[in-house]
Amino acid sequence: MTLGDLLNRASEYLSERNVEDPSLEAGLLLSWLLKKDISYIYANPDMASDPETEKAYLSIVERRGRHEPFAYITGECGFLDYTFIVDQSVLIPRGDTELLAQSALFALGHNPVFFNHNMFRLKKKDSFRVLDIGTGSGCLAVSIAKGHKSVFVDAVDISEEALNIAQKNAKRYEVEDRISFINADFLDKSLNFSATYDLIVSNPPYIPLKEIPFLMKSVKDYEPHLALAAGEDGLIFYREIANRASSLLAGSGIILVECGYNQGHEISNLFSDKGFETLLLKDLSGISRVVAATKK
Structure with missing residues (x-):
C-alpha cells in the first residue's frame, strides 16, 4: 500500500466509527508512527509503505476507532x-x-x-x-x-x-x-x-x-x-x-x-x-x- 492508500483506508474506518475529523486523525497517527511531519505525509501519497508499517498503523487506527484518546496511543500530550x-x-x-x-x-x-x-x-x-x-x-x-x-x-x-x-x-x-x-x-x-x-x-x-x-x-x-x-x-x-x-x-x-x-x-x-x-x-x-x- 502507498501512504495515500493507508490514509484513505484509515480515514474511512474512523469516519464509520464517528471519530471527529477522521482525515486529520488519520494523518496525525501516521505522522506520529513514521516520525515525519504531517506535511511530509500529505506531500508523498504515492510513497510505498512496508508490511510492518501497515500492520502497526492499522493497529493504532483500530485503537483510535474505539475512541481511545490520541494521547494514550502516543503516550504523550502537549501542555x-x-x-x-x-x-x-x-x-x-x-x-x-x-x-x-x-x-x-x-x-x-x-x-x-x-x-x-x-x-x-x-x-x-x-x-x-x-x-x-x-x-x-x-x-x-x-x-x-x-x-x-x-x-x-x-x-x-x-x-x-x-x-x-x-x-x-x-x-x-x-x-x-x-x-x-x-x-x-x-x-x-x-x-x-x-x-x-x-x-x-x-x-x-x-x-x-x-x-x-x-x-x-x-x-x-x-x-x-x-x-x-x-x-x-x-x-x-x-x-x-x-x-x-x-x-x-x-x-x-x-x-x-x-x-x-x-x-x-x-x-x-x-x-x-x-x-x-x-x-x-x-x-x-x-x-x-x-x-x-x-x-x-
Whole structure:
C-alpha cells in the first residue's frame, strides 16, 4: 500500500466509527508512527509503505476507532511549551488547565502573554513553597517548577501509578530535585502537612457521579474515574481545600483551583465563606475556569 492508500483506508474506518475529523486523525497517527511531519505525509501519497508499517498503523487506527484518546496511543500530550508523558493512570492535560498554570506563574511574578492582571500576586522572596493537590501527570507541578527556578513543590496524589508518571515528567524536565511527590488521599482527615505554602494549586476531580455515564466515550471509557468523579455535586475536594486553607497557607498566600464551566460562583462562595477574598478568572471563551482566593 502507498501512504495515500493507508490514509484513505484509515480515514474511512474512523469516519464509520464517528471519530471527529477522521482525515486529520488519520494523518496525525501516521505522522506520529513514521516520525515525519504531517506535511511530509500529505506531500508523498504515492510513497510505498512496508508490511510492518501497515500492520502497526492499522493497529493504532483500530485503537483510535474505539475512541481511545490520541494521547494514550502516543503516550504523550502537549501542555504549554512542554510535552508530558501520559498513560491511562493519569488524566490527559487539557488546554483549559493551561490557564491555571499561567495563573500560578503570574502569582509567582511572571507575566504570561494572555492574563487577567487583576489576579493576586505574591510578594517577592528568595523562594516559594507550592502545594499541588491531585498532581496526576505532574503537568502543573513540573510547569511551575520549570517556569520559576526558586519554587519548591509538594505534589500530592492518591494514585501511586500517577505519581510514577509525574516523576518521569519531572526527570524529563530536570526539576525532580525541587518536587517532592507524596502518595496520599487529600480527603483523609488524618493527613497532615508539615509545611505551609505560599501557593496552593489544584485541578481536582469535579464531575458529579451522576454525570459520568454521559461523558464522551473517550473520557468515560479510558480516563481514570479517580481523577474525574467527585461525589454527588462535584464539590467535595473544593470543600476540603477551603476547610484546610487557613492552616495550609503561609501569610498572604494564594489558592488557585480549576473548576467546571458552571461551578465558579459556587466554589468562590466556599472560599468567601471562610473569609477569603476571591476572583474568577475566565478563559479565552469567556468561561470562568479558575477560582483564585487569598486571605483578606
